[in-house]
Amino acid sequence: MSGEGVSGCIPFKGVDMNQRAAMDEHRSVVPFWRNERVLKVLAQIVFVILVLAVGAWALTNYLERGLKFSYSFLDEEASFDLAEGIEFSPTDPYARAFLVGVLNTARVAAIGIVLATLVGLVTGIARLSKNWLVSKIAGVYIEIIRNIPLLVQLFLLYFAVIMKLPQIKEAFVLPGPVYISNRGIVLPWPRVAASFGLWWPFLVVALIGAVALLIIRGRSLKHTGRPSFNLLWVVTPLVAVPVLGWLLIPGNPLLLDLPEMVTKSGGVLKVEGGTALSSEFTALLLGLVVYTGAYIAEVVRAGILSVPRGQTEAARAQGFTNRQILSLIVLPQALRVIIPPLISQYLNLTKNSSLAIAIGFLDLYAVSQTMWNQSGRVVEVFFMIMASYLTMSLTISFVMNIVNRRMQIVER
Amino acid sequence: MQKEKLETAEDIIICQNVHKWFGNFHVLQGVNITVKRGEVVVVCGPSGSGKSTFIRTINRLEEHQRGNIIVDGIELTNDLRNIHAIQREIGMVFQQFNLFPHLKVIDNITLAPIWVRRWSKEKAVQVAMELLERVGIPEQANKYPGQLSGGQQQRLAIARALAMQPKIMLFDEPTSALDPEMIKEVLDVMVELARSGITMIVITHEMGFAKEVANRIFFFADGYFVEHNTTEEFFINPREERTKSFLSQILTH
Numbered sequence A: 001m002s003g004e005g006v007s008g009c010i011p012f013k014g015v016d017m018n019q020r021a022a023m024d025e026h027r028s029v030v031p032f033w034r035n036e037r038v039l040k041v042l043a044q045i046v047f048v049i050l051v052l053a054v055g056a057w058a059l060t061n062y063l064e065r066g067l068k069f070s071y072s073f074l075d076e077e078a079s080f081d082l083a084e085g086i087e088f089s090p091t092d093p094y095a096r097a098f099l100v101g102v103l104n105t106a107r108v109a110a111i112g113i114v115l116a117t118l119v120g121l122v123t124g125i126a127r128l129s130k131n132w133l134v135s136k137i138a139g140v141y142i143e144i145i146r147n148i149p150l151l152v153q154l155f156l157l158y159f160a161v162i163m164k165l166p167q168i169k170e171a172f173v174l175p176g177p178v179y180i181s182n183r184g185i186v187l188p189w190p191r192v193a194a195s196f197g198l199w200w201p202f203l204v205v206a207l208i209g210a211v212a213l214l215i216i217r218g219r220s221l222k223h224t225g226r227p228s229f230n231l232l233w234v235v236t237p238l239v240a241v242p243v244l245g246w247l248l249i250p251g252n253p254l255l256l257d258l259p260e261m262v263t264k265s266g267g268v269l270k271v272e273g274g275t276a277l278s279s280e281f282t283a284l285l286l287g288l289v290v291y292t293g294a295y296i297a298e299v300v301r302a303g304i305l306s307v308p309r310g311q312t313e314a315a316r317a318q319g320f321t322n323r324q325i326l327s328l329i330v331l332p333q334a335l336r337v338i339i340p341p342l343i344s345q346y347l348n349l350t351k352n353s354s355l356a357i358a359i360g361f362l363d364l365y366a367v368s369q370t371m372w373n374q375s376g377r378v379v380e381v382f383f384m385i386m387a388s389y390l391t392m393s394l395t396i397s398f399v400m401n402i403v404n405r406r407m408q409i410v411e412r
Numbered sequence B: 001m002q003k004e005k006l007e008t009a010e011d012i013i014i015c016q017n018v019h020k021w022f023g024n025f026h027v028l029q030g031v032n033i034t035v036k037r038g039e040v041v042v043v044c045g046p047s048g049s050g051k052s053t054f055i056r057t058i059n060r061l062e063e064h065q066r067g068n069i070i071v072d073g074i075e076l077t078n079d080l081r082n083i084h085a086i087q088r089e090i091g092m093v094f095q096q097f098n099l100f101p102h103l104k105v106i107d108n109i110t111l112a113p114i115w116v117r118r119w120s121k122e123k124a125v126q127v128a129m130e131l132l133e134r135v136g137i138p139e140q141a142n143k144y145p146g147q148l149s150g151g152q153q154q155r156l157a158i159a160r161a162l163a164m165q166p167k168i169m170l171f172d173e174p175t176s177a178l179d180p181e182m183i184k185e186v187l188d189v190m191v192e193l194a195r196s197g198i199t200m201i202v203i204t205h206e207m208g209f210a211k212e213v214a215n216r217i218f219f220f221a222d223g224y225f226v227e228h229n230t231t232e233e234f235f236i237n238p239r240e241e242r243t244k245s246f247l248s249q250i251l252t253h
């Protein structure tokens, strides 16, 4: 505190010099350890010094041992094989190995989030059902799943369920055909054929048509307060135009690649064609969906219960149908309560996918472990792992916060 | 003169020996009431006697287990078509307002006409604005319910119920949750409504309102209507002991 007459100092209005001096004196009397403002700044300074000190200590330690910090190893040949995910061979560099891991994690997390949301929504609503059996079954599922550690559930799913499925020569064959064995699930999958080049313009037209209908619908919704046609009509061009294109162009643009059981030389049985979900992927996905779904169900239930009963009653007294009550009155209010904890559940699912290592699914963490074992670049790889999870988490938070903001604006 | 017209009008609500149980608890123990078209009926009675439960059985917010309820010639059964038909004829105003907090004042009113009655938005908005004028809050149309005073909220709730153009209005203690200075503005709207000729059943302890517009007053206790009478007679010559002690309690307040 410098003396009086400091430029920019706002003079106290209507306070004479004596009083002002008294106030200054009063202020300067407060010892710094009791001054809230000073203490706050001090705490931050101390914290920054601590962080810097730990960092400097770690760095000197690291360098004193003759270790280098460098990412040059990423261009070197990985010389290990990865059985899961995009194409990879041992001659590919470490960077590509890491990409395989990241994509595997992203795939299981993305599909897991969608499925867990569906499971959670259905179970949460079922939990509130007036049907005793339905609500009881939902309740038992939620209680059991929430009270067993996820790691235990994954082991159970993988070793006691998936691994106990029949061997490939006795695989379950569902119509499709879908082959289910202890090596995983093989499904039919469309493959692009030669005439696809003629067909894709139809897909573009279909998409434009659907978007146009959505805009028209949005306009009428704004204008009349009620959509002029059902959302299903938007799907019509999406189906009709591609089908039309299929009939018009020669040949089939897509071929359904059906899996098929073949005998290799030496009498080895193998399912070829289609697309395969490995048993590890299946177990991890199922485990994450079942586990997170139970938590999301509770989030949904709490959200719906947070809407007072009077809301439903007022709506029923006005003659709304049950579906209209849910979609026009209960869910818009419940979503405000549901979305913030839902974001945490999505983040949990993504981070819990690192338990993949327990059942040998080659996710980001499992691949990274192999990487640092082979290259010795532990610290560098750990920074990559942390950066990857951080990026995924921030992406989820960012997207969901936009959704949340839109909900809130609709509310206010 | 108005009374004579009522005598000849047909009955719009008929309840015969209506019973209801909550588990083992026998709430409605044989309710009988007949309300004529255009009649204004006030229901009073001690707390917890089942008045709310009774009024809520009329529009199927509660299901009755025995007896008959006939509204405008339609019997209230498990037939969903009948239930919806009856609910369309009845508007209800609650003690706690139960407005939709996520919708603007105007949208609170237009939501049901647009989705249930399938009106165009222009028509719904036009009718809604007329109703807001009628209840005296047209300047609040673009606010949210949470931004209104209690009295304004209840007037909005009345406008919302009227938007479906019901033949019958049910009121369950519409002024009990209001501060004293707001009670009058809501009662004024209800008096105007009562004089417009709509059929009304009003649960209330506002005896001033009852004296002003009610055709009959019903006294409800222990799960049934103990007695009823014209407004003048009810206060001067209560027949049952139960009624006398209740009246002495609320009138000495």
Ligand SMILES: Nc1ncnc2c1ncn2[C@@H]1O[C@H](COP(=O)(O)OP(=O)(O)OP(=O)(O)O)[C@@H](O)[C@H]1O
Binding pocket: B022, B025, B027, B046, B047, B048, B049, B050, B051, B052, B053, B054
């Ligand atoms: N859903 C319910 N389940 C069980 N009991 C209920 C239920 N609703 C009401 N009751 C009971 O039924 C009785 C009548 O309730 P009701 O709300 O109809 O009384 P009321 O006459 O409207 O009282 P008040 O003047 O306090 O509003 C009360 O004893 C109440 O506890």
Ligand SMILES: [Mg+2]
Binding pocket: B051, B052, B053, B172, B173
């Ligand atoms: Mg009540």
